[in-house]
Amino acid sequence: MKKISELLEAAADRAVPVVDGIDDTALGDPTPCAEYDVRALINHLFQVVVNFRVLAAKGDTDFGEVPEAVTGDWRARFREETAKLATAWAAPGAEEGTTGRMRLPARTVGNMVLGDLTVHAWDLARATGQEFVPDASVLGEIGPALAAMAPMAREAKVFGEPHPVPEGVGPFERVLALTGRDPGWTPPGA
Incomplete structure (x- = not known):
């Protein structure tokens, strides 16, 4: 079983090029997450990356207010923040015990951020006309982990109802559908 930190590095290696490839003219465009346009989803993803770094150290976080992260050289900052995230999860004890106010097993919390980083990278890629293929080891981890978390995530309104997909x-399409996304989503008018 790979460490969460190694999986986060692999996920970041796929997410960073997507963020780098987002043109400023696309920031107002819709995404597969109906409640977020591209800018809002980038802000959310920054918040997730920073807060889950704190959770790796067993600190408490506040997901209430989403700060505006799309300022200055936000693409370089995203690269830096994802590297810090992987480093935080590599620290001794990061995957042990429970973490956060939810008092969930640390590895479960690590899988949450791994899932967010991967699925939201797909959201951003799909919204901005880019290709995205998750790392196979990341997909092997988040598939079962997100399936196990799905009932709790739906109750918390983090996942939508499963999207129907054909046999x-x-x-990865099954993972996307599990979270309530349409794996075939394309931007309106595309």
Whole structure:
């Protein structure tokens, strides 16, 4: 079993190029997450990355207010923040015990951020006309982990109801559908 920190590095290696490839003219465009346009989803993803770094150290976080992160060289900052996230989860004890106010097992919390980083990278790629293929080891981890978390995530309104998909779709499409996304989503007018 790979460490969460290694999986986060692999996920960041796929997410960072997507963020780097977002043109400023696309910041107001819709995403597969109906409640977020591209800018709002980037802000949310920054908040997730920073807060889950704190959770790796067993600190408390506040997901209430989403700060505006799309300022200055936000693409370089995203690269830096994802590297700090992986480093935080590599610290001794990061995957042990429970973490956060939810008092969930640390590895479960690590899988939450791993899922967010991967699925939201797909959201951003799809919204901005880029390709995204998750790392196979990341997909192997988040598939079962997100399936196990799905009932709790739906209750917390983090996941939507599962999106129907035909038999034979790939494992990543099943993960996307599990979170309530349409794996075939395209921007309006595309």
